Amino acid sequence: MSRDRGDGGRYTETVTLADVLGVFERVDGPVVTSGDIADALDCSRETGRRKLATLEAQGRVASRKTAGRVVWWLAEPPVDASEINPEDPIWELEPGASGEHTVSETVDEELYGGT
Template identity: 70%
Template sequence: MSRKREESGRYTETVTAADVLGVFELVDGPVVTSGDVAEACECSRETARRKLRALEDEGRVASRKTAGRVVWWIVDHDPDNGAPVDPDDPFWDLQPGASGERDVSESVDEILYGQ
């Protein structure tokens, strides 16, 4: 079977990022291997590894080598579930122990014991 080429002469993409991400919904468990992706997308393991690495470079999946195999999982970017910290958030400009008009460290006993 001959692969299709674009006008530029490059081969057309037959396995998309969406195809690879869809494999995570097909397998039992939270991780996939390049073999899982290759089988589901009907491509070579090398193509599957390339696609998974590209998704990892984009921060959409992560990987770990275990027992001689690399396993991949989807990175959760849910803002309510540990989203990456924004170093430009004004929260980080607050001084430690500062609370409103006066420094908490000056009135710990009063705050804790009502004195």
């Protein structure tokens, strides 16, 4: 792949962080590798790894090394504590209760007719 140079002679960025995030929507499975990025965006594996590392530093993806390979996945956005309402009636429910009825307590009866 040939790379374009800008007016100052430096290489121009051809792979954006948004491009890398878009690859997560196009691959099968919940994780990608730098090779997946390279294949999808016609760039080097090193470029893919650097872009993924930048996204990880921003908290947008997470990674783990497994079997000699690093896999990356989309990170869950952190919960903003100010969005939690302690007055919400959900906090009064017993664990496992749905709040609508007691199906969660009688799941076998509901699914199998009492067997």
